[in-house]
Amino acid sequence: MIYLDLALRGGAITLLLLLAFLLWRAPISLEGRLSVVALALSETAFLIITTALPLDLHPALQSNLTLIASFTPAAITWLIVTIFLDAPGHRWPWLLASLATSIALFTHETFPDIFSLFLPMSVVLYGALLILSLRSRRDDLVDCRCRARPGFAAAIASLALLLTGGQATRFLQQDSLALALLQAVGTLVVALNFAVWLLLPDANRWPGETSSETTTRLPVQDDFADPALIAGIQSAMSAGIWREEGLTIGALARKLAVPEHRVRRAINQGLGFRNFSSFINRARIEAACAALTDPTQMNATVLEIAYEVGFASVGPFNRAFRAEFGHSPTEYRRAAQSGAFPDSEKSSPNAVNLH
Structure with missing residues (x-):
């Protein structure tokens, strides 16, 4: 033995x-x-x-x-x-x-x-x-x-x-x-x-493949990606489903009346996201960027904006925002007010350079 x-x-x-x-x-x-x-x-x-x-x-x-x-x-x-x-x-x-x-x-x-x-x-x-x-x-x-x-x-x-x-x-x-x-x-x-x-x-x-497509989140062309389902997901996102607090893949699948595994595959292989949180947070952060740079909302606090775009608290909002920009929402707003980057970049995650 x-x-x-x-x-x-x-x-x-x-x-x-x-x-x-x-x-x-x-x-x-x-x-x-x-x-x-x-x-x-x-x-x-x-x-x-x-x-x-x-x-x-x-x-x-x-x-x-x-x-x-x-x-x-x-x-x-x-x-x-x-x-x-x-x-x-x-x-x-x-x-x-x-x-x-x-x-x-x-x-x-x-x-x-x-x-x-x-x-x-x-x-x-x-x-x-x-x-x-x-x-x-x-x-x-x-x-x-x-x-x-x-x-x-x-x-x-x-x-x-x-x-x-x-x-x-x-x-x-x-x-x-x-x-x-x-x-x-x-x-x-x-x-x-x-x-x-x-x-x-x-x-x-594996996360972080060497391909540039992973970094920029370009859509992945795949035979299994369903164009009609992808269009339905994008339509639901445009309608603001991402504002729902605690939204899950299962809840999105039920609203679209399709099996959950098909929604996973469509978002991953058709839209290029590896996890559902990053997919939803992308829409929320884009909306937050618009609110943070909106002159009519300058008196709104970061916490109020976080609630408005669907985050349950300011902590997850700050972490998700830093993941996209490397800076906090407050720093982003300050940079926008001082004109640190062009207007065309103010609502474009991953395109900002605050230095």
Whole structure:
């Protein structure tokens, strides 16, 4: 059984490194490539230092592998949020939490006699990632990611949650052969299925592709895009459906009397948006820009304008506005009043230069 564990770990390590090599050459974002490489390296180090058969490694090599393996929680989190959260600003809280968990793991591995927070922190982190992978589906417009979310969450976050939860409840002993085999088998199966999904020729899995079309949100020409449905969506948007607070894809689909998956595909493949929030917020921000530069509304507060265009509070409004312009609504209004940019650009998100 010990040699079976070594064979399984060898297969998993080979697959992880091959996957990292192939994706490093793929036309996806740098962050996407780095996240896969980070997970491959950290998981490889983890598989080496946790074998059922203790390896006679040089102390310096053992120490370095332990350090690299400690970043596994951060690498897992980085990969999940890179794939499933398009907005970079939404990823930082997750990355900071995962880094804290990795530091706790390193402390636990280096000083095992010291009380460690690693296991409870890991259980909370991986449980939250599992929920994130499933709940964020409601806002996702990329069809291949929507279909993959349940399996992806079950494969990666659930495996990590099972391993850490098993140790936290002492169901799995730290140095047991059962734990070692579960780590080896689970990692190999997850890596194999993940490789099959990632290597399929569909760059839409990844945010921030190198294509300029992603940045400018030009419509994507696709045989599956329904012109009549796209026209219906645009008509509903022109009628102001985006003003409804808490509008969801399901609510929009019901108003259009079409299945939800067709609305997702039309907005994603026909209009070029990757998530529903950015699609709705684009219309709201355009209306907000018009209000902020309207001389008749100079006495209206930013909060009043946020409510008027459909935001529930000023916080989400400010975040969405900064995502488009890199500046707050107040700064935008001040720049408009001082004539910092041409009138033609005052209502055009992503075209403003306030410097």
